[in-house]
Structures are given as structure tokens and as C-alpha cells.
Amino acid sequence: MPRHPRIPDAGVTRLSLYLRELSRLEGEGASFVSSAELARALTLTSAQVRRDLSYFGQFGTSGRGYEIRRLKRIIPRILGLEGRMWRVALVGSGNLGSALLAYRGFRERGFVIKAVFDKDPRKVGRVVAGQRVEEAGWLADVVRGRRIQIGIIAVPAVAAQEVCRRLVRGGVRAILNFAPVSLAAPPHVKLRNVDLSVELESLSYYLSSLNANR
Amino acid sequence: MPRHPRIPDAGVTRLSLYLRELSRLEGEGASFVSSAELARALTLTSAQVRRDLSYFGQFGTSGRGYEIRRLKRIIPRILGLEGRMWRVALVGSGNLGSALLAYRGFRERGFVIKAVFDKDPRKVGRVVAGQRVEEAGWLADVVRGRRIQIGIIAVPAVAAQEVCRRLVRGGVRAILNFAPVSLAAPPHVKLRNVDLSVELESLSYYLSSLNANR
Known part of the structure; x- marks a missing residue:
């Protein structure tokens, strides 16, 4: 996985929004989320969600979707938010x-x-x-x-x-x-x-x- | 065209963003814009843009794209911004x-x-x-x-x-x-x-x- 893929502006904003949705889902006790669920929450298409998340490599486990805890660890790192001031x-x-x-x-x-x-x-x-x-x-x-x-x-x-x-x-x-x-x-x-x-x-x-x- | 199709939240936010992009393009002298251009500006897929704009009927003229002036008239009406307080x-x-x-x-x-x-x-x-x-x-x-x-x-x-x-x-x-x-x-x-x-x-x-x- 490249450390910093080039993601355009609106894509980066969507990463922040995914992060918030993931926190919400985790708070409700979920462990996995499908691209379709994320798409519904942000009213995007599943294909758009998969494309956004594919910038960082393959995270989806077919059948179960994305592991929430894993995405919640990766996205802040991509956004440059982790351990950073x-x-x-x-x-x-x-x-x-x-x-x-x-x-x-x-x-x-x-x-x-x-x-x-x-x-x-x-x-x-x-x-x-x-x-x-x-x-x-x-x-x-x-x-x-x-x-x-x-x-x-x-x-x-x-x-x-x-x-x-x-x-x-x-x-x-x-x-x-x-x-x-x-x-x-x-x-x-x-x-x-x-x-x-x-x-x-x-x-x-x-x-x-x-x-x-x- | 239905007066008020049901568009989900994030779709409505994208309409506001399309509107800003259309104003910018118009300011640069453009009359038409393709779904691909709008998609690039907002880093969405062309399909997503076409889907968002299809809520209001068929606006794209194949080959030339969307007429900017027309979209700029329609979107504020959809958003309930026109002549309204x-x-x-x-x-x-x-x-x-x-x-x-x-x-x-x-x-x-x-x-x-x-x-x-x-x-x-x-x-x-x-x-x-x-x-x-x-x-x-x-x-x-x-x-x-x-x-x-x-x-x-x-x-x-x-x-x-x-x-x-x-x-x-x-x-x-x-x-x-x-x-x-x-x-x-x-x-x-x-x-x-x-x-x-x-x-x-x-x-x-x-x-x-x-x-x-x-």
C-alpha cells in the first residue's frame, strides 16, 4: 500500500465522513460494514465507496464487508491525523x-x-x-x-x-x-x-x- | 418533472456544490459542461453526477453535456431557494x-x-x-x-x-x-x-x- 496515494479534495472529505460513520457504527456494536451500507449512509453508490477505499489497498473481505476497526485505524493515518500535531x-x-x-x-x-x-x-x-x-x-x-x-x-x-x-x-x-x-x-x-x-x-x-x- | 423528488441528504449537499461549480464555470465563460467535467471538479464518478442530476429529468444534451444556464435555474428551484424566504x-x-x-x-x-x-x-x-x-x-x-x-x-x-x-x-x-x-x-x-x-x-x-x- 502506498503511504500517500494522491486522492483529490472531495475524496479526502469523504474519508472524514466515512470515519464519522464508522465511529457511529462501532458505537452501535457493529464489527463489519459493507460498501452498500456506507453508500446508503452517505448516499453514494457502492462503486464510489469501493473506489474511495481502494486507494489504500484491498480492505473488503468478500461476503463480510470492511472490518470497521481496521478502517478506523487506516483512515486517520491516511489523513495524516495519527500521532501528529x-x-x-x-x-x-x-x-x-x-x-x-x-x-x-x-x-x-x-x-x-x-x-x-x-x-x-x-x-x-x-x-x-x-x-x-x-x-x-x-x-x-x-x-x-x-x-x-x-x-x-x-x-x-x-x-x-x-x-x-x-x-x-x-x-x-x-x-x-x-x-x-x-x-x-x-x-x-x-x-x-x-x-x-x-x-x-x-x-x-x-x-x-x-x-x-x- | 416532479416538483420535489426525494433526494437524500448527501445528494442535496452535492447539488449545492454543483451550483457553486456551475457559477465558477459560467464566470469563466463556459455555456455547457459534461458530467465528466463536473465529476472531475468534485472527484465523483461521471455516473454519480448523471444519477444526481437525473432526479430532475433529462438535462444532458448528448455530445454537448449540460447547459449551465439551465442547471443554474433548476437547481435553486429544487433546493427551495428561489423567491423564497x-x-x-x-x-x-x-x-x-x-x-x-x-x-x-x-x-x-x-x-x-x-x-x-x-x-x-x-x-x-x-x-x-x-x-x-x-x-x-x-x-x-x-x-x-x-x-x-x-x-x-x-x-x-x-x-x-x-x-x-x-x-x-x-x-x-x-x-x-x-x-x-x-x-x-x-x-x-x-x-x-x-x-x-x-x-x-x-x-x-x-x-x-x-x-x-x-
């Missing part, structure tokens, strides 16, 4: 930034915030969730000095591109962007945009189908 | 709640926050992003009185289940949960959990494959 910088200490700082899920999964920046002088020096907010003017140097690998952008849309540029200058290789704007980054930097509306849109679908079928 | 209650006016209140994307897509609740007496009465924060004790009655359809839970994990119960009692039919905990809701209520770690996990994958292949 990623150094993260958060830019923007407003409401969203503060909410992200307080979010426990990040640290639990090995993402440790090593720096928080803001350009508002009233916010610089404050301590939020145990982190002192630093002056954004030195962003690139601090990020480089602390060997930070991931940047999270939680600033207003107008400021986001400049922040992105500085993170890249500081040597960051991956960026998670919460600002509702498309950013440009060089090809060696992985950029992910988070769009919270996607979640609400699925509720909208559900509600309108309710009304239509009533 | 959803009445939303937000529970929790802490950092995350305040960030969500300030998020413009919601209103642009027809989600209008009609009530904000908090149980902290120091927060009740404050105005956040134009909304006065109300006492959470009356949640169910206010939600019912204002005919609110969607509830957003942005409270600490320990308080989330009780908030969920009150939203349901108030007649809400769909809930978006940001608290990092699994909630129980009756089957007629649609519950979506948002897990921000999924996004960071995909960056982790990218960074570890960089290190491995260097």
Missing part, C-alpha cells in the same frame, strides 16, 4: 475567530493554534481562549519563525486576500478560508473555502419538499 | 452565534434571522447585528408565535439537547446544530450537524502527503 495560525480575532479559538474539536484532532493575529489595535494584546492576540503587521515573520503550517482566515472579505498573501509569504502550505470571497494562492498552497450556506441550503430543500408534499 | 431562530449569542448573525451569505440566500436567544441575563437585551437578544426561557412560545421554520443551535454542548427540545416544541421543522454533540430529535424534524474539523482534516491530508513525497 499541526501548527496553526488564526488571523482575525473577531466573533468567528474567537469562536474557532474556543472550538475544542480542533485540538482533539491535532490542530494546535500557535498564533492569533488581528490588525485592530484594540484587540492586539488581549487574551482570547488562552492565546494572546498579536499585531497582524508582523504576520509573515512570526508565521515563519514559529514554523506554522496551516493558516485560518477569519477576517472580513475585503482584508482576506492580503492576509492570504502574507500567510503564503510566511511559508504556510495550507489555508482554510472562512471569508466569503474567492482567494488566489500559488499552486503549491492548498486553499479550502468554507461556505456555511451549503448547510442551510440542505435544510431549505427539506422544508420545501415538506410543503410541496403536504 | 426562510424564517430562522438563532439560539446562542456568544462568539459563534454573533459570527453567524453577521454572516451575510445567509440573508443573500433567503435565510432571515427573526429571533436570537440567550440564557445569559447579561446578554439578553443587547443588540447584535441589528437583532435584540431575547430571553431563552420563552423560546418555544416565541418560535411558534413568529412561525419560525429553522433553528440554529450555537450554544455549548451541555445545553444543546434542551435547546433542541424547545425548538421542536416551538414547531421548528429543521435544525442546524453547531454544538459538538449528537442530538436526538423526532423523525419529522430534519437535523444537520456541522463539524468544522472535516475541513481541517483535508488540509492535514494534503500536508502529510507533501511531507511524504518530498
Whole structure:
């Protein structure tokens, strides 16, 4: 099995979702799961599930499906989550930034915030969730000095591109962007945009189908 | 074409993602897109894309693919986003709640926050992003009185289940949960959990494959 097969973005996201589904099934006492069951839970086709999981070699035992415990050990390793700590910088200490700082899920999964920046002088020096907010003017140097690998952008849309540029200058290789704007980054930097509306849109679908079928 | 075919959750989320990809392609001047191109952008199989889009009838013109403008008109209609306004209650006016209140994307897509609740007496009465924060004790009655359809839970994990119960009692039919905990809701209520770690996990994958292949 190759240590790091090249899996495209959406495939990686599906691995995270498989992992959650596997934890749920394990919690219910299951030991094996078929590609058809995983497909049903995530509304994919069985063939898609088999293809996603085949990146790591052959796990399915014909007749019994995948061994849950085995997949739960392999997937975090593939995702680079196992025994690993990623150094993260958060830019923007407003409401969203503060909410992200307080979010426990990040640290639990090995993402440790090593720096928080803001350009508002009233916010610089404050301590939020145990982190002192630093002056954004030195962003690139601090990020480089602390060997930070991931940047999270939680600033207003107008400021986001400049922040992105500085993170890249500081040597960051991956960026998670919460600002509702498309950013440009060089090809060696992985950029992910988070769009919270996607979640609400699925509720909208559900509600309108309710009304239509009533 | 049925007005509201029954599409499962993950399929609905993919519709939102197709919509974003179609906007991007249109911005680049494209008029048609093949299932193979959409599949590549979202790393699905062409068959999966064709299946997702076939819920609404036959759109593909063989040889040319799907007409982008047509799909961009149809998908929002299916998602219940077209010419529609959803009445939303937000529970929790802490950092995350305040960030969500300030998020413009919601209103642009027809989600209008009609009530904000908090149980902290120091927060009740404050105005956040134009909304006065109300006492959470009356949640169910206010939600019912204002005919609110969607509830957003942005409270600490320990308080989330009780908030969920009150939203349901108030007649809400769909809930978006940001608290990092699994909630129980009756089957007629649609519950979506948002897990921000999924996004960071995909960056982790990218960074570890960089290190491995260097």
C-alpha cells in the first residue's frame, strides 16, 4: 500500500465522513460494514465507496464487508491525523475567530493554534481562549519563525486576500478560508473555502419538499 | 418533472456544490459542461453526477453535456431557494452565534434571522447585528408565535439537547446544530450537524502527503 496515494479534495472529505460513520457504527456494536451500507449512509453508490477505499489497498473481505476497526485505524493515518500535531495560525480575532479559538474539536484532532493575529489595535494584546492576540503587521515573520503550517482566515472579505498573501509569504502550505470571497494562492498552497450556506441550503430543500408534499 | 423528488441528504449537499461549480464555470465563460467535467471538479464518478442530476429529468444534451444556464435555474428551484424566504431562530449569542448573525451569505440566500436567544441575563437585551437578544426561557412560545421554520443551535454542548427540545416544541421543522454533540430529535424534524474539523482534516491530508513525497 502506498503511504500517500494522491486522492483529490472531495475524496479526502469523504474519508472524514466515512470515519464519522464508522465511529457511529462501532458505537452501535457493529464489527463489519459493507460498501452498500456506507453508500446508503452517505448516499453514494457502492462503486464510489469501493473506489474511495481502494486507494489504500484491498480492505473488503468478500461476503463480510470492511472490518470497521481496521478502517478506523487506516483512515486517520491516511489523513495524516495519527500521532501528529499541526501548527496553526488564526488571523482575525473577531466573533468567528474567537469562536474557532474556543472550538475544542480542533485540538482533539491535532490542530494546535500557535498564533492569533488581528490588525485592530484594540484587540492586539488581549487574551482570547488562552492565546494572546498579536499585531497582524508582523504576520509573515512570526508565521515563519514559529514554523506554522496551516493558516485560518477569519477576517472580513475585503482584508482576506492580503492576509492570504502574507500567510503564503510566511511559508504556510495550507489555508482554510472562512471569508466569503474567492482567494488566489500559488499552486503549491492548498486553499479550502468554507461556505456555511451549503448547510442551510440542505435544510431549505427539506422544508420545501415538506410543503410541496403536504 | 416532479416538483420535489426525494433526494437524500448527501445528494442535496452535492447539488449545492454543483451550483457553486456551475457559477465558477459560467464566470469563466463556459455555456455547457459534461458530467465528466463536473465529476472531475468534485472527484465523483461521471455516473454519480448523471444519477444526481437525473432526479430532475433529462438535462444532458448528448455530445454537448449540460447547459449551465439551465442547471443554474433548476437547481435553486429544487433546493427551495428561489423567491423564497426562510424564517430562522438563532439560539446562542456568544462568539459563534454573533459570527453567524453577521454572516451575510445567509440573508443573500433567503435565510432571515427573526429571533436570537440567550440564557445569559447579561446578554439578553443587547443588540447584535441589528437583532435584540431575547430571553431563552420563552423560546418555544416565541418560535411558534413568529412561525419560525429553522433553528440554529450555537450554544455549548451541555445545553444543546434542551435547546433542541424547545425548538421542536416551538414547531421548528429543521435544525442546524453547531454544538459538538449528537442530538436526538423526532423523525419529522430534519437535523444537520456541522463539524468544522472535516475541513481541517483535508488540509492535514494534503500536508502529510507533501511531507511524504518530498
